[in-house]
Amino acid sequence: EAQVTQNPRYLITVTGKKLTVTCSQNMNHEYMSWYRQDPGLGLRQIYYSMNVEVTDKGDVPEGYKVSRKEKRNFPLILESPSPNQTSLYFCASSSQGGSNYGYTFGSGTRLTVV
Amino acid sequence: AQSVTQLGSHVSVSEGALVLLRCNYSSSVPPYLFWYVQYPNQGLQLLLKYTSAATLVKGINGFEAEFKKSETSFHLTKPSAHMSDAAEYFCAVTATGSARQLTFGSGTQLTVLP
Numbered sequence: 001e002a003q004v005t006q007n008p009r010y011l012i013t014v015t016g017k018k019l020t021v022t023c024s025q026n027m028n029h030e031y032m033s034w035y036r037q038d039p040g041l042g043l044r045q046i047y048y049s050m051n052v053e054v055t056d057k058g059d060v061p062e063g064y065k066v067s068r069k070e071k072r073n074f075p076l077i078l079e080s081p082s083p084n085q086t087s088l089y090f091c092a093s094s095s096q097g098g099s100n101y102g103y104t105f106g107s108g109t110r111l112t113v114v
Numbered sequence: 115a116q117s118v119t120q121l122g123s124h125v126s127v128s129e130g131a132l133v134l135l136r137c138n139y140s141s142s143v144p145p146y147l148f149w150y151v152q153y154p155n156q157g158l159q160l161l162l163k164y165t166s167a168a169t170l171v172k173g174i175n176g177f178e179a180e181f182k183k184s185e186t187s188f189h190l191t192k193p194s195a196h197m198s199d200a201a202e203y204f205c206a207v208t209a210t211g212s213a214r215q216l217t218f219g220s221g222t223q224l225t226v227l228p
Contacts, residue, residue, distance in 0.1 A: 004157075033216070035218075040123065040220055041220055042120075042204060042218040042219050042220040042221050043158075043204065043218040044218075045215075045216070045217075048215075090157060090158065092158075102148060102160040102163050103158075103160075103216060104160075105150075105157035105158040105159070106157050107156060107157045108155075108156075108157050
């Protein structure tokens, strides 16, 4: 089954403790992206990647890091989480070519930073 | 730059009534437009997309949307609401050929009343 898999689904952590949220897709997609969803704000892009070793900042990159060492994986790293990073996070992937620019989304990771 | 405005953060309709969710976009280049649906505790699922072909786009679950360039609108409609349509709906825009820059609206929560 074609899918984007995120782990963990739920995470509670303390301020300053480094964490990684993993994302993997099995569709051989070039584009991958991380979004955070906050009430009343919709989804805001954190980082995106156009291919292996090619990443760029989205609209709200502060406090986050990403890497793209393999095509299928795109982990999101919070080096020193803070309470304002409490949010629902989504990973998504998309193929590059043709007219299909819809993203396939993972099921989300609900992060709470206390 | 591109942006999306969804009018009405909450919309309630009776079962069997017309569903109309409003979306206006701003884009300096011809846009690709999308509607996504999010059911509780799930990721986003693509409902339909406009990619410069037919201006009336049909999607899944009986939804459709019409691209109106003169009004910069892409409203989502369904002739007859069903209880299972209750969810949050997001309109999104990207510049032609740029899957990485997918910008979302703030979302509309649809409630279907029995």
